[in-house]
Amino acid sequence: MLQPQIKKITFYFQRLKVLSTAIRKEWNHDFIIKGAAALAYYLTLSIFPALIFLCSVFAYLPIENLQELVMQYFQQVLPGDASLMFEKVVAEVVLNERAGLLSFALFMTLWTATSGIVAAMDHLNRIYRVQEIRGWVKTRLIAFFLMWLFTAMIIGVFIMLIIASFAKGYVQNFFIGLHLQPTFFRCCDGLLLS
Secondary structure: OHHHHHHHHHHHHHHHHHHHHHHHHHHHHHOHHHHHHHHHHHHHHHHHHHHHHHHHHHOOOOOOOHHHHHHHHHHHHOOHHHHHHHHHHHHHHHHOOOHHHHHHHHHHHHHHHHHHHHHHHHHHHHHOOOOOOOOHHHHHHHHHHHHHHHHHHHHHHHHHHHHHHHHHHHHHHHHHOOOOOHHHHHHHHHHOOO
16 A cells, blocks of 8 residues: 555655756856856945945035935935944035046946846856857947836836825825725725835
8 A cells, every 4th residue: 555655755756856956957057156146246336336426416406405315314224333334425425516426436337237237147148058149348238228227117116106105195185075984095005005
C-alpha cells in the first residue's frame, strides 16, 4: 500500500532537486544580485543631485516661506538626524542663488538617472541573453527618453492625487446639502484615494 506513495514522494523530491538546481544555475548566470545592486546604486545616487537641483530651483521661485514649507515636509518624511542634516543643506542652497550649482545638479541628475536606466537595460539584456547592438549614444538617448517618461508618469500620479483630493472635497460639499450620514463620507474617502 505505501509503495506507490513512496514512489510519488521520491518523484516529487527529485523534481524539487532539479528545479532548485536550475534556479541556482540561472541565478548565478544572470547575476541577479549584481544587477539589483547596480540598479539600487544608480537610482539612489540620482536622488541626491535631484534634491539639490530642486532646492536650487527653489531659490529662484518667488514663494514666501518656501524653505519652511520644504523643511516641514522633510521633517515628516525623514528621520530626525537626516532632516537636521538636510535642513542645513536646504538653507545653504535656497538662500543663495547659484546658477553653477543649478547646472551641475541638473547634469548630475540626468547622468545618474540615465545611468540607472542603462544599467537596467544591460541587466535585462544579460537575463534574456540578447547582444546589445545599439551604440552608446543611441542607448543613452533611449535611457534619456525613458527617464522623462518615468518622470512624466510620476508627475501624472501626483496630479491625479491632487485632483482626487479636490474631487473628494467637492463631493463632500455637494452631499452635505443632502444631509447624508457620515458613513457615506467614509465610503467616499475610500473611493477617492483619501
